Amino acid sequence: MSVRTGSRIAVYVVMVASECAPAAKAGGLGDVVFGLSREVEVRGHAVEIVLPRYEHMRYQDIWGFQVSYEDLWVPWFGGAIRCTVWFGFVHGRRCFFIEPHSAENFFGRAEHYGYADDVNRFAFFSKAVLEFLLRTNKRPDVIHCHDWQTGLLPVLLYEQYQQHMPWQRVCYTIHNFGHQGVTGDWVLWASRLGRLEHFTHPDRLGNGYGAVNLMKGGIVYANFVTTVSPQHAHEVRYSDQAGGLGHTLYVHERKFGGVLNGVDYETWNPETDPLLPTRYTADDLTGKYHAKARLRHRFWLRERYGPIVAYVGRLDQQKGMHLVHHAIFHTLGHGGQFVLLSSTGHQQDVNDHFWWLKNHLNDNPDCHIEIGYHEELAHLVFAGADILVVPSMFEPCGLVPLIALRYGTVPVVRAIGGMIDTIFDRDHSLRPAHERNGYVFHHTDEHALESALHRAISLWFSSPEDFRELMVNGMRADHSWATPGQHYVDIYDFIRHPG
Template sequence: MYIVQIASECAPVIKAGGLGDVVYGLSRELEIRGHAVEIILPKYDCMRYDQIWGWHEAYRDLSVPWYGASITCDVFCGWVHGRLCFFIDPHSEDFFFNRRTYYGCDDDNMRFAFFSKAALEFLLIANKRPDIIHCHDWQTGLVPVMLFEIYKHHGLEFQRVCYTIHNFKHQGPAGAEVLTATGLNRPEYYFQYDRLQDNFNPFAINFMKGGIVYSNYFNTVSPHHAWEAHYGEFGYGLGHTIHLHQDKFGGILNGIDYDVWNPQVDRFIPHKFTPETLEDKQKNKKALRERLLLQHEDKPLIAYIGRLDDQKGVHLVHHAIYHSLLRNCQFVLLGSATEAGINNHFQHEKVFLNDNPDIHLELGFNEELSHLIYAGADFIVVPSNFEPCGLTQMIGLKYGTVPIVRGVGGLVNTVFDRDYDETHPPEERNGYVFYQTDYSALESAMDRAIGLWRYYPEEFEKLQLQGMAHDYSWNNPGEDYLAVFELIRHK
């Protein structure tokens, strides 16, 4: 099969979150299985050009229709760790992708509407005819709309679209000007509930809804989150639209790259280890304590790695720090806040706890340090309010770092409570799960985990090994996506 990914990120060249990891990891898995994969991305001025090999101009003077006129683009090409990527560079007074940022501009909807239009125009003009176009999140929600309404009449009639939603919270609302700009026009046609009209704002179109309505198949990134989005609050207003299109909807769990996240080969940790040499994990714990100036004592080390925001359950992260101290444990935090108020709060805590030999708060993100924390910690806490998939807990499992998670989204599909999970036999259980968002629920799970470490070390080691035995690579998701691609290809 010939598959083209259209996305706003691809790690490590463009990475703002998990989306970049997924686009890269899935593309690599599909190629390993013998399929041809190309990735189309915006050419941001702030991306990691040092991660691109063989940079060259692939297509000059691509004329993209826009507002009844056109914008000329150049398309560059290069290999990102073996993946063939095309980068669209518009010559526009709007400087769509020369903003020193990936997201967060007032005209993001216009920026990515243009990118979606340019990506399709490039496929058309460069005579690329993929079997599958796989697009991601609200930024590319208009791709299947324009493919069906415009480009199928110009030579892209056989292409099928899989649309993957990584986060329902951000949906890309816009006004009628986007329809005019892209050449879709006809606002009276698109401002219909069964097309692009936002479910709650009759004066807005919704990019993500467009992707759902017009794609041949759409999915989110774990089976449980698919259920939450369909029947619960985490569809953020799109639940009824999902229901109307449920016959082409599913959940496929993300994978992680075991060439990067694997204690057997990890180049960022001082002591590599395997399930057979699990005792060497203690050497990494010692190295982590030395690096962060924590005291060397026989006590559990609990970690949090991730953004500090409401999605991640920041109030519970804060509580976990002090509950760890109360239970005579150590706590390491690595993360950056997305809001000034949360950042100020944790800066204050960092100063307040600075001299405590059992706590280290690292505000920011450091890839190298994150590997050492996974390798050295005993537990990783993931108390998210919602979590479409979650990679942290899957990485923790691979490193023998037992996850303590809230039972939402992909966390439910990957972590099975040692004491209470009735859907998996004891030998498949791998962590601790709590369900409420209050402090006592978190404390209960933490206390069970700490108690096992403290009083039943052999049972704790058994739990670590059971976690390490789970396969959360791209192997199974790769198979699932290919099954979807085959299904829609023959429709």
Template sequence: MYIVQIASECAPVIKAGGLGDVVYGLSRELEARGNTVEIILPKYDCMRYDHIWGLHEAYRDLWVPWYDAAVHCSVYCGWVHGRLCFFIEPHDNDNFFNRGCYYGCSDDNMRFAFFSKAALEFLLQSNKRPDILHCHDWQTGLVPVMLFEMYKHHGMANQRVCYTIHNFKHQGMGGVETLQATGLNQEAYYFQYDRLQDNFNPFALNFMKGGITYSNFVTTVSPHHAWEARFTDTGYGLGHTLHAFQDKFRGVLNGIDYNVWNPEVDRYIPHYFNQENLEGKAENKKALRDRLLLRHENKPIICYIGRLDDQKGVHLVHHATYHALYRDAQFVLLGSATEASINSHFQHEKRFLNDNPDVHLELGFNEELSHLIYAGADMIVVPSNYEPCGLTQMIGLKYGTVPIVRSVGGLVNTVFDRDFDQDHLPEQRNGYVFHQSDFPALESAMDRAIDLWHQEPKEFQNLIQQGMSYDYSWNYPGKDYIEIYDYIRHKE
């Protein structure tokens, strides 16, 4: 098949979160399965140009209809670690992608409405006719709308769209100006509940709803999160729309890249190890203590790696720090806050705990250090309020770092409680799970893990090895997406 991914991110050249990792990892898996894959991205001024090989102008005069005129664009082409990527650069006074940032501008809705229009115009004018367009999140929600309402009448009637939602919280809103700019125009037609009208604001168009309504198939990034989006407030108001299109909606678990996250080949860790030989993990634990100036004592290291914000259960992250110390464990945190108040709170904690030899708070993000923490820690806490898929628990499993997670989203699909899981045999269980978002629930799960580490070290090692045996690579998700693509290609 010929597949084109249209997205606002692709790691490592453009990465603000997990979306970039998914676009890159899935594309590589699809290519490994014999498909042709291309990726269309905005050409941001702040992206990592050092990760692009052979960047050159591939299409010089792309004129994208916009309002009552057209915007002149150049399309650049280059290879990002083996993936063929096209970067769209508009030449006009709006400077949509020359802002020094990927997101966070007051006109983000118009920036990505333009990108969606430009991506389709590029496919049309360059005579590219992929079998599948795979679009991601609200930024490309208008692609299936414009394909169905406009571009199918200009020679693109055979293209099918798979639309993946990574985070329901951000949906993309627009108004009449979006219709005027893109050429969709017909206000009365699109401001209808069964098309683009937001489910709760009759004066707004919802880009993500448009993606759901007009695409041939919709996925989100884990089976349990697909259920949550339909039946809980995690869908952020789109539950009814998802229910209406339930026949074309399912969850497909994300994968992780075992070329990057693999203790047998990881270039960022000093000692390699695997499921059969865990000696290297013990050596990495010593190296982690040396790096972070933690004392060398017979106690477990519990870690947290990720953003510090409400989604990630930041109140529980804070509590886990002190409960670990209370239980005579060590705690390592690596994360950056998304709000000033949270950042100042953790800066205060860092100063307060600075001289404690059993804790280290690293505020910010350090890719190299994250690998060493995964390799050296004994347990990782993931206490999220909601977690569409979650990558940290899957990486933790690969590195023999036992996950302690809350039972939400993709965490439910990947971590199975050692003591209480009824759906898996004892030899299939791989971590600890708690359900409520309060302190006693977190403490209970942490206590069970710490007690096993101290009292039954052989059983703890068995748990590590059971976790390391799981395959959360792109192998299975790649197979799932191929099946979805085949289904929508042949469905009338």
């Protein structure tokens, strides 16, 4: 419950998510959960995080790992599944990890996602979280849920647990409308919601033809819904980027908004980063040039005069991989070197293509393709590269270019989602010169990418001083969690006291 601290009320928040960096991270969601939790704590509030206990986590980043609750029985279908709940500190954050002991082995797998029963796994997780809060008498003021994996939780809270948790409010943040947790109505029986006609109605979870949409349920039942940038909030309301949920967002528009994600500057900061050969600041970039030399050595690139262009992200069509392919050869043809650091995606044809490309370019002294994401290596790429390409087809926020800005790496981005809110073209933006920080293109064809990437490479060669100024502009901008953290605290206050 809330406690008064001085002249303000401290809020007790429980974050529920499938990721929290660095212990359990598959993408930007993990960074957001960790960074936002820390910022809310810095502002004087109490935050706990509840996650699945995956077999493959970075246990070296969890301190004091121990059993917190040994026999948590979670009703599921006609019986119950026993769970063990673990506790540990993830770089100061208080985290609970739910481990189901079931024949399905829900979270004892090689990857976080990508399985045929993903909906089953995370629907159970949502149910287990509420059982854990109920049995341990935890009564947070706000339960902050993230993405489709937790979309069923607000439904369960208000349809099953209201008697025991009448004052709990839910903030639901959607990071990616591309994955919504669409499944059959069996999930209603599994979680003991029942009442098929009630829940499969189009005004609730119904997705047509008896299907159930967990993300839609989260939108309908949460007290407030956010996505990860104001621009993306507009796009999903007025274009097809909501993946069929545009009408639902229209119906619930009074409780929907966009809050731009921040970057955790405790983790991503060249002034303090222990993973760099030499730290550096906007006033002294010497360390960045040391990082560039180390990056070349690490990836067997030859020493030469020219920029390094990088791509950091998943192998996913969403990320504009056909344009990443083109960026590689455009860079190599115009005097630059290219580095790709990427985790595999769920589209096998994309994975296969880039594995082929890796073999094809294996002996090229100006290109290195690293398939298999490593957090420590990402720090070196952000610091050592001169230019970063982010040619996404859609991009709700765009954390990668924000991290690049902090490290003085100039982003070349497509004008979509949160990147419209944060990256301002050096040559064409109406912003003041000191706020211009990268290059922007609008269309999805190769010529559009070239129009921006070529300008970046050309400036690097023709006017090093102007390129350095662009780097420094990015480093001096504030994209920390300070402002978005306050926005979320305001949302918490609003849903607790809507009057």
